[in-house]
Amino acid sequence: MKKIFLSALAISATILAANAQVDLVKKASENATEAANKGFHFTNLIDLSTTPIENQGSSGTCWSYSANxxxxxxxxxxxxxPIHLSKIYTVRHAYMDxxxxxxxxxxGLSWGDGGEGHDVINMYAKYGAIPESDYxxxxxGRKINRFGPMQKxxxxxxxxxxxxxxxxxxxAxxxxxxxxxxxxxxxxxxxxxxKGKTYTPETFAKEVVRINPDNYVEFxxxxxxxxxxKAMMMASDNWAYQWDYNITPTDMTDIIDNALKHGYTVGWGADVSEPYFSWPNGVAFVPKNALTLEGKNLTRDEKAAIYNGDKTEMQITPENRQEGLEDYTTTDDHGMHIVGLAKDQDGKEFYIVKNSWGVTNQYKGFLYVSKAYVQYKTTSMLVNKNAVPKSLRRKMEL
Structure with a gap:
């Protein structure tokens, strides 16, 4: 009985992992309210070029969608x-490895849909790339990913x-x-x-994509x-046991600011399970009472009050950031793509973030995330090393 129970539990865990990000979307949608972001008005300052929004469907493949x-x-x-690369080509090679x-x-390894941004770079280096139109x-006849049965x-x-x-x-x-x-x-x-020429995944990467995988660094x-x-990325989806450069919370936003200023975007992994992350309303920030809100299942009215109330943010320190990592209020939930910079009605800067949950939210697939949220809830960042400020590059000998 014990063996049967454990086997069933393992299967259930796999299915839950495969649909975890979809559940987050559904939960957020249930709590949506038109009033929730009335207090926010954004003006874009930097808006870098991207490919159109996609939808990862019922699959935990945000890491591939965001990093690709x-x-x-x-x-x-x-x-x-400006073409879409095949996210699932990356995914299936990662699953084999x-x-x-x-x-x-x-x-002795976590199994499921999940991965990290560095997996996309690693798979690209090993296996090349394919246009999404070809894979x-x-x-x-399926129109959207549904990975649960396959993962089982x-x-x-x-x-x-x-x-x-x-x-x-x-x-065998x-x-x-x-x-x-x-x-x-x-x-x-x-x-x-x-374009009339025959390619393999390797030649397509070399001749068309033309990106050097050695140019990318994760933090x-x-x-x-x-x-x-360098230190181990302590996340269950880090099945490659990657070691990344360890930086301070303010270094993270300094790197992003420098990257955007010079035309580089940033791959971003973060916790998106907090009540002050609202996907339907396209806003994430850290209210000054964030610690009292974390882990609570708020009503629609309570959630609306967060966005309509005092927008003073909690001060982020290495200590309260670390506390979130260790008490599991900050978890490795989701991969996204930082593509620009904006200011709100008070002049505070927010990052423009591209998501992979379709175009059903307030900003048609994008959202605005405060710098405090990035400092507090980031789990990892992927960036071209040429976008890192020279002072930090010297410290890390990049």
């Missing part, structure tokens, strides 16, 4: 075509392989795993046409390890 959107803007900045790590670690990951099969397969403990040919389980991906997402084309912020040195 980031690469698409890098292409545009470099004079390239993660599955191999899962088996090698005998199941959508949608089969059998994959997790059961991996659990079975780990129980056998080396008694199965690695080539990998072929079976790939077959599930092929059936669920479609077979990856070995070559494809783009975290924690006060438990030395600043300006």
């Amino acid at each position: 959107s980031f690469l698409e803007s890098e292409m545009i900045k470099n004079g390239g075509d 993660k599955a191999n790590a899962f088996i090698l670690m005998q199941g 959508t990951g949608l089969v059998d 099969v994959l997790k059961n397969m991996l659990d079975s392989v780990t129980k056998i403990k080396g008694q199965i040919d690695p080539l 389980w990998k072929a079976a795993f790939k077959k599930v991906l092929d059936d669920s997402l479609g077979v990856v084309p070995q070559s494809f046409q783009y 975290i912020s924690q006060n438990t390890t030395p600043y300006y040195k």
Whole structure:
């Protein structure tokens, strides 16, 4: 009975992880109110070029949508075509690599849809890229991602392989795993046409995307390890066990400001589960009473009062930021894409953020996020190292 219960629990956890970000969208929508952002009025100051908003559907693939959107803007900045890269091409290669790590670690690895921005860079470096028009990951007439059934099969397969403990040919389980991906997402084309020329994923990356993966660096912020040195990203979705540069909360916004000023966008991972993050109304900030609000299930009227009330923000310090990481009020929820800078009605600066939940909110898929929110709730940042201020580059020897 115990073994059966644990197996069922593992399957349930996998399905929940696959739909976690969709649940966040639904929860936010249920709490939506037209009055909630009446107190905010934004004027855009910097609005960098991006590809159109997409929808990740019922899949925890925000990391691929956001970081690939980031690469698409890098292409545009470099004079390239504004095209959508295939997010699911990145995803399926990450799943194959993660599955191999899962088996090698005998199941001692978090499994699910999730990943990090650095996975997109790593997969691009290893496997190249494909235009989304040539690999959508949608089969059998499906219009939107739905990963729950696929993930249930994959997790059961991996659990079975780990129980056998080396008694199965690695080539056999990998072929079976790939077959599930092929059936669920479609077979990856070995070559494809783009503007009348034939490419492979590798040649497309080299000749069309033309981005050097060595140019990208990821940042975290924690006060438990030395600043300006590399440290482990302590997140369950960091299945690659990536080490990133550790910086202060104010360094994060300094880097973003410098990047935007010089035409670079930023890949952004953050906690979006707080009652003062409103996706329907397109605003996130840190009210001065944020600590009393975290973890509470507020009514629509209570949530509206946050946005219509005092907009004085809580002062962010390394200490209260770290406390959020350690008591799980700051969690690695979602990947997004910072694409611009704006000011509100009081002249306070907010970042313009591109999301991957479709165009159903107040700002048609975008939202405005305060600098205090970024300093407080960021879990990681991905940026072109050339966008980092020279003083910080010297500290980290970038």
